[in-house]
Amino acid sequence: SKAEIGLIGLGVMGSNLALNIAEKGYPIAVYNRTSTRTGAFFENAGDLRGNIVPCASLEELVAQIKPPRPIILMVQAGKAVDEQIEGLRDLLAQGDIIIDAGNANFRDTMRRFAELEGSGLTFIGMGVSGGEEGARHGPSIMVGGKEDAYKRVESVLTAIAARYEGEPCCAWLGEGGAGHFVKTIHNGIEYADMQMIAEIYGILRDGFGMEAKEIGAIFARWNEGRLNSYLVEITAAVLEAADPVSGKPMVDMILDRAGQKGTGRWSAVEAQMMGVPATAIESAVAARSLSAEKELREAAASAYGGAAEPAGRAPDKAFIDDLELALFAGKIAAYAQGFAVMAEASSEFKWNLPMPAIARIWRAGCIIRSQFLGTLARSFEADTKAENLLLIGDFVEMMNEAQPSLRRVVSHAALGGLPAPALSAALGYFDAFRQARGTANLIQAQRDYFGAHGFERVDVEGEHHGPWGSGAAS
Numbered sequence: 001s002k003a004e005i006g007l008i009g010l011g012v013m014g015s016n017l018a019l020n021i022a023e024k025g026y027p028i029a030v031y032n033r034t035s036t037r038t039g040a041f042f043e044n045a046g047d048l049r050g051n052i053v054p055c056a057s058l059e060e061l062v063a064q065i066k067p068p069r070p071i072i073l074m075v076q077a078g079k080a081v082d083e084q085i086e087g088l089r090d091l092l093a094q095g096d097i098i099i100d101a102g103n104a105n106f107r108d109t110m111r112r113f114a115e116l117e118g119s120g121l122t123f124i125g126m127g128v129s130g131g132e133e134g135a136r137h138g139p140s141i142m143v144g145g146k147e148d149a150y151k152r153v154e155s156v157l158t159a160i161a162a163r164y165e166g167e168p169c170c171a172w173l174g175e176g177g178a179g180h181f182v183k184t185i186h187n188g189i190e191y192a193d194m195q196m197i198a199e200i201y202g203i204l205r206d207g208f209g210m211e212a213k214e215i216g217a218i219f220a221r222w223n224e225g226r227l228n229s230y231l232v233e234i235t236a237a238v239l240e241a242a243d244p245v246s247g248k249p250m251v252d253m254i255l256d257r258a259g260q261k262g263t264g265r266w267s268a269v270e271a272q273m274m275g276v277p278a279t280a281i282e283s284a285v286a287a288r289s290l291s292a293e294k295e296l297r298e299a300a301a302s303a304y305g306g307a308a309e310p311a312g313r314a315p316d317k318a319f320i321d322d323l324e325l326a327l328f329a330g331k332i333a334a335y336a337q338g339f340a341v342m343a344e345a346s347s348e349f350k351w352n353l354p355m356p357a358i359a360r361i362w363r364a365g366c367i368i369r370s371q372f373l374g375t376l377a378r379s380f381e382a383d384t385k386a387e388n389l390l391l392i393g394d395f396v397e398m399m400n401e402a403q404p405s406l407r408r409v410v411s412h413a414a415l416g417g418l419p420a421p422a423l424s425a426a427l428g429y430f431d432a433f434r435q436a437r438g439t440a441n442l443i444q445a446q447r448d449y450f451g452a453h454g455f456e457r458v459d460v461e462g463e464h465h466g467p468w469g470s471g472a473a474s
């Protein structure tokens with residue numbers, strides 16, 4: 001046997017990851033359920049064929065890999081992963097490593113760890129981000145499992161990972177479901193980033209009647225500054241592209257109904273389960289769901305009318321600058337929420353997630369890669385005890401500068417009837433977060449009134465009840 005590693009699942013991600021591995025000099029054995037795909041993959045592998053061993057069965061795959069065998073699963077998340085693990089179980093030997101690199105729900109990953117416990121097989125749950133291009137030329141890799149298991153595959157994973165100033169964007173993040181959990185939150189943050197960008201686009205398109213190309217130029221300029229990121233870069237490129245069929249801007253020809261595969265929703269669900277506010281992420285997930293309700297939205301538009309007529313003028317420079325800073329402030333709030341969810345999960349599941357390392361491996365390779373994450377990593381390193389990004393010095397400064405713009409943009413959107421649910425949620429979170437004396441005193445009084453739940457007083461310790469009288473507590 002000549003391969004050093006195996007891979008199952010030659011779909012979009014798997015085939016590109018396999019080419020990446022072969023290119024880095026690791027002979028790889030590959031298998032796909034539908035064997036014609038394996039053949040086509042090998043045919044198209046060009047010069048890399050010398051490092052690829054196509055296999056027609058799981059038995060052949062296992063036989064072609066040098067023990068102890070690392071085998072990457074890159075199949076559809078869910079049942080397919082369980083089926084492949086089941087199929088491999090009897091074929092593999094003590095010390096072999098199964099690496100699930102798909103977008104698993106981390107709760108499934110934890111179950112799989114438990115199921116493989118005592119089997120002699122090692123399991124790794126690994127999040128991979130960067131889409132097709134990332135898989136081929138360098139993804140961001142988030143690893144969960146035993147640290148010594150990671151050490152055994154570290155060289156190949158760091159070889160194929162993206163690099164940021166020479167540093168591989170790959171790290172062991174903790175045991176069990178840690179890697180898949182962090183990937184889930186990555187995707188939740190990605191949803192928020194994308195939604196807030198779309199809201200800014202909507203304000204320019206519907207609030208000022210701007211053309212896609214003009215809006216694209218604004219994003220292109222922002223990409224040179226503090227918003228520098230892959231998503232802002234591709235937003236500019238997308239907005240500037242023309243439809244080869246109609247000649248119109250491509251985005252204008254695309255139906256406004258967004259898809260989702262679940263990871264964004266999981267991050268909102270987990271945030272809720274842990275009681276951590278992640279409103280910008282939740283709004284982004286909700287916005288995708290609402291986008292899917294095209295017919296209902298059309299009915300509502302005729303019942304209520306849409307947004308106000310676009311202003312008959314171009315936005316002035318001050319407002320464009322406000323939009324840039326608003327997007328930045330919204331981004332800070334969304335990342336603060338995402339990292340707060342990870343901090344809570346880290347203590348709940350005893351992962352000890354390394355926040356600076358997470359920010360570092362997201363600097364390249366993944367969809368949310370940005371200059372901002374470099375600042376975030378440095379800030380977390382300097383202030384390891386910070387419980388929320390909004391309380392770290394650099395971010396306090398940045399938020400103080402940007403929040404008035406977020407406020408003006410959200411007001412502008414609200415007055416014009418332009419939807420900005422994620423930006424509004426970010427602002428609402430920020431304002432509630434910085435309110436030292438909140439309004440939950442009233443909530444506590446109401447709870448005590450109708451349910452005798454008791455409350456704490458500002459002046460005397462212990463549990464107290466209010467003077468609501470006998471009409472209360474029903």
Ligand code: NDP
Pocket residue numbers: 008009010011012013014032033034037074075076077079080083084101102103104128129130131132
């Ligand atoms: P594709 O749809 O391109 O490929 C799916 C692969 O899974 C195919 O190889 C398919 O085999 C295999 N498969 C599906 N069901 C089974 C089954 N029951 N038994 C065996 N094999 C099965 O998916 P992607 O490559 O896009 O995604 C793979 C994983 O990577 C998913 O978990 C996805 O969420 C994740 N991911 C995807 C990203 C992306 O940008 N696309 C980014 C990051 C992660 P067959 O050819 O026989 O159908």
